[in-house]
Amino acid sequence: MEKPQNGEKEELKASICGYDSLHRLLKDNLNPHHFQEVSRLLTGLNGGKALETIALPESATALSVEHGFDLQAFSFCADKELLREPRVVRVGLIQNSISLPTTAHFVDQKKAIFEKLKPIIDAAGSSGVNILCLQEAWMMPFAFCTREKRWCEFAEPVDGESTKFLQSFAVKYNMVIISSILERDINHGEVIWNTAVVIGNHGNIIGKHRKNHIPRVGDFNESTYYMEGNTGHPVFETAFGKIAINICYGRHHPLNWLAFGLNGAEIVFNPSATVGELSEPMWPIEARNAAIANSYFVASINRVGTETFPNAFTSGDGKPAHADFGHFYGSSYVSAPDASCTPSLSRNRDGLLVTDMDLNLCRQVKDKWGFRMTSRYELYVDTLARYVKPDFEPQVISDPLLHKKSS
Amino acid sequence: MEKPQNGEKEELKASICGYDSLHRLLKDNLNPHHFQEVSRLLTGLNGGKALETIALPESATALSVEHGFDLQAFSFCADKELLREPRVVRVGLIQNSISLPTTAHFVDQKKAIFEKLKPIIDAAGSSGVNILCLQEAWMMPFAFCTREKRWCEFAEPVDGESTKFLQSFAVKYNMVIISSILERDINHGEVIWNTAVVIGNHGNIIGKHRKNHIPRVGDFNESTYYMEGNTGHPVFETAFGKIAINICYGRHHPLNWLAFGLNGAEIVFNPSATVGELSEPMWPIEARNAAIANSYFVASINRVGTETFPNAFTSGDGKPAHADFGHFYGSSYVSAPDASCTPSLSRNRDGLLVTDMDLNLCRQVKDKWGFRMTSRYELYVDTLARYVKPDFEPQVISDPLLHKKSS
Numbered sequence: 001m002e003k004p005q006n007g008e009k010e011e012l013k014a015s016i017c018g019y020d021s022l023h024r025l026l027k028d029n030l031n032p033h034h035f036q037e038v039s040r041l042l043t044g045l046n047g048g049k050a051l052e053t054i055a056l057p058e059s060a061t062a063l064s065v066e067h068g069f070d071l072q073a074f075s076f077c078a079d080k081e082l083l084r085e086p087r088v089v090r091v092g093l094i095q096n097s098i099s100l101p102t103t104a105h106f107v108d109q110k111k112a113i114f115e116k117l118k119p120i121i122d123a124a125g126s127s128g129v130n131i132l133c134l135q136e137a138w139m140m141p142f143a144f145c146t147r148e149k150r151w152c153e154f155a156e157p158v159d160g161e162s163t164k165f166l167q168s169f170a171v172k173y174n175m176v177i178i179s180s181i182l183e184r185d186i187n188h189g190e191v192i193w194n195t196a197v198v199i200g201n202h203g204n205i206i207g208k209h210r211k212n213h214i215p216r217v218g219d220f221n222e223s224t225y226y227m228e229g230n231t232g233h234p235v236f237e238t239a240f241g242k243i244a245i246n247i248c249y250g251r252h253h254p255l256n257w258l259a260f261g262l263n264g265a266e267i268v269f270n271p272s273a274t275v276g277e278l279s280e281p282m283w284p285i286e287a288r289n290a291a292i293a294n295s296y297f298v299a300s301i302n303r304v305g306t307e308t309f310p311n312a313f314t315s316g317d318g319k320p321a322h323a324d325f326g327h328f329y330g331s332s333y334v335s336a337p338d339a340s341c342t343p344s345l346s347r348n349r350d351g352l353l354v355t356d357m358d359l360n361l362c363r364q365v366k367d368k369w370g371f372r373m374t375s376r377y378e379l380y381v382d383t384l385a386r387y388v389k390p391d392f393e394p395q396v397i398s399d400p401l402l403h404k405k406s407s
Numbered sequence: 408m409e410k411p412q413n414g415e416k417e418e419l420k421a422s423i424c425g426y427d428s429l430h431r432l433l434k435d436n437l438n439p440h441h442f443q444e445v446s447r448l449l450t451g452l453n454g455g456k457a458l459e460t461i462a463l464p465e466s467a468t469a470l471s472v473e474h475g476f477d478l479q480a481f482s483f484c485a486d487k488e489l490l491r492e493p494r495v496v497r498v499g500l501i502q503n504s505i506s507l508p509t510t511a512h513f514v515d516q517k518k519a520i521f522e523k524l525k526p527i528i529d530a531a532g533s534s535g536v537n538i539l540c541l542q543e544a545w546m547m548p549f550a551f552c553t554r555e556k557r558w559c560e561f562a563e564p565v566d567g568e569s570t571k572f573l574q575s576f577a578v579k580y581n582m583v584i585i586s587s588i589l590e591r592d593i594n595h596g597e598v599i600w601n602t603a604v605v606i607g608n609h610g611n612i613i614g615k616h617r618k619n620h621i622p623r624v625g626d627f628n629e630s631t632y633y634m635e636g637n638t639g640h641p642v643f644e645t646a647f648g649k650i651a652i653n654i655c656y657g658r659h660h661p662l663n664w665l666a667f668g669l670n671g672a673e674i675v676f677n678p679s680a681t682v683g684e685l686s687e688p689m690w691p692i693e694a695r696n697a698a699i700a701n702s703y704f705v706a707s708i709n710r711v712g713t714e715t716f717p718n719a720f721t722s723g724d725g726k727p728a729h730a731d732f733g734h735f736y737g738s739s740y741v742s743a744p745d746a747s748c749t750p751s752l753s754r755n756r757d758g759l760l761v762t763d764m765d766l767n768l769c770r771q772v773k774d775k776w777g778f779r780m781t782s783r784y785e786l787y788v789d790t791l792a793r794y795v796k797p798d799f800e801p802q803v804i805s806d807p808l809l810h811k812k813s814s
Contacts, residue, residue: 399643
């Protein structure tokens with residue numbers, strides 16, 4: 001295996017007082033009774049009970065030890081129903097740092113990431129994972145901070161080498177795989193997209209989805225490289241359930257989450273690449289809110305590590321030019337529609353999170369809470385239709401005494 | 408002062424291992440360095456710094472000691488701007504239990520709540536609060552669990568006795584007050600609404616807003632009593648900023664939050680009444696997500712205590728009839744658009760939370776993150792318009808090999 005780019009010093013810097021997750025810090029520093037209550041408040045109770053951990057096969061744990069990746073496994077339950085059998089799906093999420101320095105030949109960099117991922121994907125496969133999702137643009141460094149166009153050479157067609165690499169695992173393990181890549185669309189003037197490819201459990205390409213919302217914040221200069229997606233909000237009906245992909249920055253947009261829900265998604269994957277300084281307090285909030293509001297599961301993945309680039313760049317913040325984007329804080333996790341969630345993977349190490357979820361929970365929560373039925377969508381069609389017109393006037397009721405002097 | 412209905416035993420039962428908030432448990436049981444890091448992850452950093460506490464006048468702290476209510480005060484900051492002065496507003500949130508048993512005469516019950524609130528409102532006034540908000544239906548027990556219509560006698564017109572009670576404080580302290588009541592609309596057939604009245608800082612009634620989304624979950628039998636509001640999503644332009652009110656269950660609806668934002672709200676108040684078993688893991692999520700997604704402040708208030716009713720009722724869960732709704736867990740708090748938030752008030756005691764917020768932060772976060780600009784509302788007008796039609800067909804891409812036997 002390739003040596004990860006971020007070594008021990010980087011890992012310590014990126015830790016929380018020496019712990020690699022909030023969950024582990026709390027577990028080690030609170031008494032068990034306190035920890036239990038704190039966990040209940042922070043991660044909820046699935047069906048009234050704490051989440052159970054899953055025992056994984058020895059082969060998977062051996063791989064995690066040998067290759068030094070975090071491996072955690074949890075199970076969400078749902079109520080038994082009279083007319084439907086449980087529909088338990090095992091989902092795997094992989095977070096990883098890049099492998100070679102960004103100065104290496106692009107072909108070598110990509111191959112090294114493939115090599116690094118192999119044992120983690122094998123661990124997922126041997127754990128019986130049904131649907132596996134990788135992080136955003138997993139096949140390259142997240143080079144968009146640089147604004148250099150040469151990184152476009154990492155782009156591939158939907159059926160390119162990264163897809164081919166994963167197709168063999170899909171067949172081998174009878175596993176659906178979601179692969180978020182930098183796409184080059186050779187049929188439309190060789191333009192670039194940020195695209196998730198959905199590979200079926202027979203190795204076939206079911207379809208693709210292109211990132212709907214492109215950031216203009218911090219060093220996320222992605223709007224320099226690709227445009228807003230043109231694939232709508234597709235839900236992919238796979239052998240293991242109806243899934244959708246909300247790529248990275250789209251998690252900040254409640255309407256984006258909503259549209260996947262209206263199309264019937266039961267699990268929405270959010271492959272991401274985001275850094276600590278900017279978004280970390282939002283990370284445990286937005287995905288859970290989406291799961292609650294839309295009565296589906298959300299699987300959140302963030303890449304790990306600090307990526308240093310050959311040429312320094314500025315960040316529009318008046319500070320000197322520098323060569324890295326900040327720390328990608330990992331912390332991948334899964335949120336359930338009943339407001340419970342798993343603990344997060346490590347903040348600074350590669351990891352595989354395995355989660356069992358009974359998809360029956362989605363409709364059970366819909367029936368319990370009734371969010372869809374109480375949503376009054378007609379009202380909002382009207383509100384939004386008025387809002388998008390240039391002459392929109394907001395509904396404001398002004399205090400008629402507003403400009404009277406205070407007594 | 409009236410003795411609170413929930414005594415010491417109730418307080419202990421409703422505590423978290425003897426602590427009345429998550430924040431206090433963590434502060435007392437983690438070393439300072441760990442606590443600081445955990446706080447950063449759980450509540451974010453406002454402008455890169457931990458929230459500062461505000462020193463309140465002695466008169467306010469004396470009232471909190473004498474009357475036994477939790478009193479906390481924090482300050483959110485914003486960057487200095489070249490062309491705008493800071494617009495710092497001091498917001499007060501009050502959470503409280505009822506005062507007399509629900510078997511007392513209705514007039515006495517309401518008066519006793521008035522008496523109980525006086526010192527807390529005085530503490531807010533003497534602390535220089537500019538905008539004060541009370542909890543949902545603060546002038547009565549939350550009796551909708553019973554399905555008995557006699558509780559409708561608590562309803563008042565918009566200019567009724569509860570409004571009059573608060574108008575005097577509005578004038579005395581030059582304070583905007585948001586008062587969430589059970590409204591009887593005498594001009595429209597004496598129907599009942601769940602309504603927030605906005606009282607201006609001169610004691611005038613600026614306007615009202617009626618709860619948009621009515622729950623059908625647990626013992627929240629509110630749909631038995633009143634209907635979905637007909638007042639749109641008004642933003643009230645007051646002497647201290649543009650405010651809106653998202654009443655209780657409306658916090659589960661991202662479109663409701665959105666509409667207040669589109670109309671220009673800078674602070675959205677969420678007066679609520681919700682119980683532990685049902686919603687507690689959602690409570691720290693939804694309001695923060697709304698603040699992040701819409702670049703405004705959210706002020707969340709929940710009532711406190713367990714309310715026992717004269718006649719037992721069933722809960723549609725197969726369990727025996729019982730006489731209380733569960734524990735209203737307080738935990739009022741404020742969320743900022745930059746993803747930071749205050750600690751919560753007590754889980755089991757009355758409380759006043761005072762928060763300074765520079766409203767300039769709203770536009771600063773809009774400029775930084777660009778959520779409004781990247782939202783593609785046109786896309787969602789179309790999605791929602793199609794969705795509300797009875798013949799809507801979801802965008803689903805099925806795996807053509809779906810019914811092929813697994814290899």
